[in-house]
Amino acid sequence: MDDKLNVTYITLDGHVEVHKYRYLYFLVMLTVYILIICCSFTIVGLIWRHNNLHEPMYIFIAALLLNSVVFSTAMYPKLLIDFLSEKQMISYSACIFQFFLSYSLRGSEFFLLAAMAYDRYVSICKPLQYPTIMTTTTVRIFLALAWLVPACLVAVPIILSADMKLCKFTLKEILCNNSIYSLHCVTSKVLYNYGIFGVLSLGLLPLLFILFTYTRIFVICYRSCGNVRKKAAQTCLPHLLVLISFSCLCSYDIIIGRVGSDFPKIVRLIMTLQALLYHPLFNPIIYGLKMKEISKHLKRLFCQSNAILCIKSDVRVIVLIKSYK
Structure with a gap:
């Protein structure tokens, strides 16, 4: 507690030998942060630039990548400062x-x-109704709900815990997660019950909805011809890979909030870094490689870049030859 400024400070005690490996941590995290931004904005730029990618599926992919960039920007700068502090x-x-x-x-x-998942369900299971269901207005509503509803739900426990007294000032993490509730002097049953409601609303219900839609897609594909199966595999597989990765990391975060100090410090650090390093970088890579149209535009982009470099190098060689003569 800083009495002069009336500011309460929390010690983040989740780092492992940070004084010994501070520059290694800093270099790795900075490199990954730059890669996340570059990879994500490359794909978002391709989606924005090419008209054939102005479809609901690609718009949602762009929103997902921007979401990852904002998440990384909210976490990485503080981590980078901590490594050098x-x-x-x-x-x-x-x-x-x-x-x-x-x-x-x-x-x-x-x-x-x-x-x-709903977009893929309508596209594969109700192709004739797709243009009338997945309109621009529908996409905008989905995007607005995707950001507003979680923000409102997460704001409630913050408001409820605003006046709660702290008895501990050390957090066994490198970031602020649901372990902050362990700092309170009194465990609130309201916050505990609301936490369960939040997990159901933000995680379990969307997950069950996704599993239901993909089950319906697989049933339709099993009864359909090979072209439908191929289309489903090309568009659904990347979403499923991202979902499995993200669900596993979120499950860890929920478990760590319940188990608390029983988790070894090194395990906490590794799993937290997985969520920070692996998943935000995994999203643009998997969509860039597995989504056919995005992959096609990426190849063209790199081919054009290589061609420009080759032309520049050829011009330099010609200039050198002429100057030599």
Whole structure:
């Protein structure tokens, strides 16, 4: 507690030998952060530039990648500062804000994945009705709900815990997650019950909806011809891979909030870094490689870049030859 400024500070005690490997941590995290931004914005730029990618499926992919960029931007700068600092600390208000961004954006990712699953369901199971169902207005409503609903749901526990007294000031994490509830002097049953409601609303219900839609898709594909199966495999497989990866990482976060200090410190760090390093970078890579149309435009982009480099190099060679003569 800083009495002069009336600011409560929380010590982030989840780092492992940060003083020994601070520059290695910093370099790896900075490199991955730059890759996340570059890869994500490359695909978003392709979707924005090419008219044939102005379809609901690709718009949802762009929204998902932007969501990952915002999530990374909310987490990485603070981590990079901590790696180079002697003490890893954060004010309680900043910790609460980081908690809000983390869980609202994770909830948004589940909602966006659910919207993508519904889009694939309509496209494959009701192809004739697709243009009338997945209109521009429908896409805008889905996007608005995907960001507004999780933000509103996550804001409630923050408001409820605003006046709660803290008895602990050390968090065994490198970021502010649901372990902040362990800092309170009294365990609130209201917050506990609302936490269960939040998990059901933001995670389990969208997940069940996604599983239901993909089950319907697989049933239709099993009864259909090979072309329908091929189309389903090309468009649904990337979504399923992202869903499985994201669900596993979110499950860990829920478990760690319940188990608490029973988890070894090194395991906490590794799993947290998985969510920060692996998943945001996994999204643009999997969509760039597995989505046929995006992959096609990426190949053209790199081919054009290589061609420009070759032309420039040829011009330089010609200039050198002429100057030599």
